[in-house]
Amino acid sequence: MKKFINKTDDILTESLSGFALAHHDLVSLNLNPNYLTRKQKATSKVAIISGGGSGHEPLHAGYIGYGMLDAACPGHVFTSPTPDQMLAAAEAVHADKGILFIVKNYAGDVMNFEMAAEMLPFESATVLTSDDCAVINSTYTTGRRGVAGTVIVEKCVGSLAETGADLQACKALGDKVNSRIASMGVALTSCTVPAAGRPTFDIDDTELEMGVGIHGEPGRRRETMREADTIVTDVVTAILDALKPASGSEALLLINGFGATPLMELYLIYNTATRLFNEHGIKISRSLVGNYTTALDMAGASVTLCLLDDEIKQHWDSPVHTAALRWGA
């Protein structure tokens, strides 16, 4: 393992401290329990709180700020945060209209946020994101995993909350956006969890993992490495199978890097994916390309398609001012 580390146990604290210093105009950091909030506390709105294991930066702290999150709770690397973090964050950002938790659908995250919601002295609701269509038999299992599409849910719900909308309206929009998103990822290398010190999974130079999760969990199958267009074709096909969009649909296309794949390749993927979706009659009218939901140092990328309507477009386009997304503000 070759990483910029002082002591493994200190990585999270030192990284969070650096993030808070770099973005001191936007966020405040609290340690023990760990949570980050907006620098300026918002008033009279639904407070949007997300969180999850660390290692997916800029998710979630990078999305704290006007138009998106009020607070984020980072757990240990790839490990859900704990209820005391959510309770303290909720106490800090509660602004009289309840708390909306946005939670990626993993057993640990769901249970920790559920226990926090049970202990919370405020009204709360939860949006579970589950955009990863790589997981087969979704009715049979705990369901699809929440991955990069979470960013789109956080952006849209965050925008609605700024208008003073109530808790149920924010939850309803979050659920709607989530239901219109499908994502699938491909890994070319494994990631290495610092405390483990070695790659999470073994993968040969001639192989790829189709449908990989954002923790390096195995996906649909191990395949032979091949040219980009055929890989992207398989991913796009899986997304179309999951969403079954009508011809003429308008969509947002997000190409997300997992941490160790250069932008040059992400734009190559965007080029191919756009052409393929266009061939299926889908008009790509919004785009996002970059590292938005990473898996530490994994090489690979995911493709996310979100079917738009006027409401989702309005909330995607509205001003946002966070460390990782900023436009119109």
Added chain:
Amino acid sequence: MNSSFILTSADAIQDAILQHESELESLDRAIGDGDHYINMKRGAQAIVEMQPELAALTPDAVLNKIGMKLLSTIGGASGPLLASFFMGMAKVIKEKGNTSITSYASAFSAGVDTIRQRGKADLGEKTMLDVLIPVANQFTALAAQNASAKEISTALKLTAEQGMLSTKDLIATKGRAAGLGERAIGHIDPGAKSCQLMIEAVCNLIQ
């Protein structure tokens, strides 16, 4: 079961987790995401460090504090599940007292039920419950037959081991391996393994 037995068990559990580092890590790398050992180690260490403040408390208070500590220390899925187990046990010990093997068995079963409810999982889903449910059932049955502590601990160790091994041939429908489908077959569930190790460590203390 007095408070000092719970604290001795915490030491034994920590030793068992530490001794099986490579096994727990490789199981989790195969069908999970590689953090199970680190999380269990962090939890065990936190409980062992609490011993001075726990020593003077009643058993139900000790169990409850252990649950709260695990809840704020482990994270992931194991955190809320193990926390629920200890808090579920604490509730029964507080209500029914702490005098007989029967009361220990019903407390253990209550802890396992709390895990079942929190995780919305059941037997046969390739999780820690494949160890815990058979152990709870056998514990209850043997306690009702007035079996001795030694007989019970010997039997439960074996049942825990069988339960752990049974996860090898299961498809996961709960937990992080649930996305794997048939690819999870052939691998023992890491949560089942760590539960079996903890049960074995506590049973070994009973002479």
